[in-house]
Amino acid sequence: MTEIAVRARGLSKAYREDAVVTEVLRGIDLDVAAGDLVAIVGPSGSGKSTLLHLLGALDRPDAGEIEIGGRDLGTLDRNQLADLRNATIGFVFQFHQLLPDWSALENVMMPGLIGGLGQPELERRAAGLLEEVGLGARLGAFPNQLSGGERQRVALCRALVMEPPILLADEPTGNLDPASGERVLGLLLAMRERRGTTTLLVTHNPEIANRCARVLTLMDGRIAPR
């Protein structure tokens, strides 16, 4: 039987501003098998990023249930959710979200530092990942000393340093020029392939979506039928 890494049932989420309520997700049901590579596509405002944030335990749904690796997120408090994010989920955001006052190596080491990994092991892993994405010579560089593509590669390494079973990427190439975007995407796909990481990737780009094994299309807060 196929192991389910991510399960969602009846997910709903609305944003309220003053009296205006915007329903973003309306009853999403979703199963992602372990090791799957899933693209989430859809027009702007269709709820792609919101869905990713809910699945990544960064936000809570208004209704519905999410299970990550068999754990019901609704039963966990904020501290437990943080521990789960650290150990189970790797994030790559559209804008790298690197810590500006920390070097590339330190940024990659940060999840391990939070997770309490031993310093030599953590440093070995982080340096190895940066080497793998071609930044072995830039370990001590700060984010403002790196190009956009380099920053996103550092962010990818940071997402993988804890060797999480699940990787969530929110338009990881959306802010890059085509060449840099292609390089980052290639690395992301290759690295998740080598590690067998379950991956959900939000993208606008149909070409990127077509390189994924499964494509989910969000329309008006619902998964559109194929």
Add this chain to the structure above:
Amino acid sequence: MIGSLAALRKRGPFELTVALRYFRSTRQDALIRLLSRITAGGLALGVAALILALAALSGFQHRLLEEVRLRTPALQARLVGSADVEALRSLAAGVPGVASSQVVVYGAGWLHRHGEVLAVDLVGYEQRLPGWLPGAEGGAGDGADGGAKRGLWLAAERVQRWQLEPGAVVEVVTPRVTLTPLGPQPRSRRLPLAGSFDAGTADDRHAAQVALPLDLAQSLVGDADRWLDIELARGADDVRVARGLEAAARSRPELGGLELRSWRDVHRALLFVLRLEKSAVFVAVVLIVLVASFALVAALSLILASKQAEVGILGALGAAPKRLRRVFLLLGGMLAVSGTAGGGALGTVVAVILDRSRLLRLPGDVYIVDHVPFLVRGFDLAVVLASTVAVTLLAAFVGARRVGAISPIEAIRR
């Protein structure tokens, strides 16, 4: 890069590492650097002010108490009418810390000289001018050997004001009456000046004392107020000696108990006022530290506001709210400890320099000292540092509480 790696290796857990980075903030973020320095600097100034104020107060109090102790009997035992003086004297001699003892009597009276009358406290001494009437000048201290040395000892200031020479005669009058054919009359004696003593400037009562040999004093004031004056050995503690005397007296019930009074009893009100004064100054200056602590809350809030996105990223990477709170509590603690330690060092160094250099001068004829004395006491320093760190840590806790409310996704979106 190597330096960075080495530094990373040395770091402790996540909370300490991040707090230290924010604390140093030597890179890029000028606002945080400024805020940290203002906060720590404000605390340092508050603590330094507190230490200096307490050191000046301690310095004055120390000098005042020295002065008072020098001119007040250290320990005396009351002699009631039937008291066995020799037994008590031998009892006292056996207690460690007692150097010697002699009988003294007290009584009120007046000095009369060329129509000027002055109310005085007469002190009759048995063997020699008591040590608490220091700086004897003129005749000899021994009033028991008769002759010209048997006379009055006055405060040097009075001798100078009345322009008295040794041997000059002064009339002493007391309210103790004698029955005469003309009815009850106050007692009076015309006595020569034996010498003078230094009464100091700390207490006007010292200048009002007039000493004279015991038999002369008894003839003028009787012996209703009679005491065994116990002179302590150098360095002896009056409290310990008093306990020793009381313990010794308990083993001699036939002596009928012991009523002791020490310089602390004589100056109980003064000592209370000094303690009260110190407490009041402490409370007043602690307000400065409290204001600085509010600055710490404000600084932490501003640092948090400027680091909100980073806190959100750390949260997204798995830093739990309680751990992020700890980061800011540690940061507040570092600001508090650095400010407190800096202020403690600054206050102590300035106090020592001001005391040794005698930079702050005072009119010596008005005050008991000619400069502002500073005395940093270890206990005061410990109380100041501990209370400041406690107050500022509380402030840091208040400031750090907001961190837990930050939603990672909201912070990242901003």
